[in-house]
Amino acid sequence: MKHITFYFDPISPYAHLAFEQLPQALIGHSYQVSYKPVLFGALLKHFGQLGPAEMPGKRDWTYRQVLWLAQRHGIELQLPAAHPFNSLALLRLAVACDPQGLPNRYVCETLLRHVWHGGAEAADPQRLAALTAQLAPVRDPTSAAVKADLQTHTADAIARGVFGVPTLAVDDRLFWGFDALPMLADYLAGSPWFAGPQWDAAAQLPVGVTRTLSR
16 A cells, blocks of 8 residues: 655645545545645745745636636536735644644644635735634644644755745655656556656656746
8 A cells, every 4th residue: 555645735726636536536546634734834935935826817818727627527616706825824834733743634634715706805804713613623733743743744855855835745756747747657557667667767858948937
């Protein structure tokens, strides 16, 4: 049985899509999943990137694509009232629902659907209060221990090479994005491609030119 670590931030519509599709995508494979909330903004800062919703043009495309992907795969998804938003309270709530900071699938489902079902304001204080009451976390989401666990999860992700969400980590392999689910399934099926040279060779390709970006 393979162990999958699912790194996510509920701010990402692709995380919602991947979460909902995961059971169907991996039918027939033996695996277990741990869900690790991470702060997407911290990943972006570490790698010096902008999020898709921070780039004009790409922002519009992202929303169009996820809406199309949702209807294509039969996944319910409505855009929240405003996006991006501050997801920190949701992440801390997820961490607070487990003594080790690893929320179960029900908690993750509830959080992601809070954002991506119904078209409401994800960070609305009244909705957050109701969500907290529903999930009844075993720890205080505002506690120093919960904040530290989220920071540790995020640092662990960065150390592992995670640069975006969702990322699914198996063995020493990282599979990024909703569209990586078929590739992950192929790996779990024991495809010989993953034992060949191409996986490692991709990381050895020389850089032809490096641009200096300013904002």
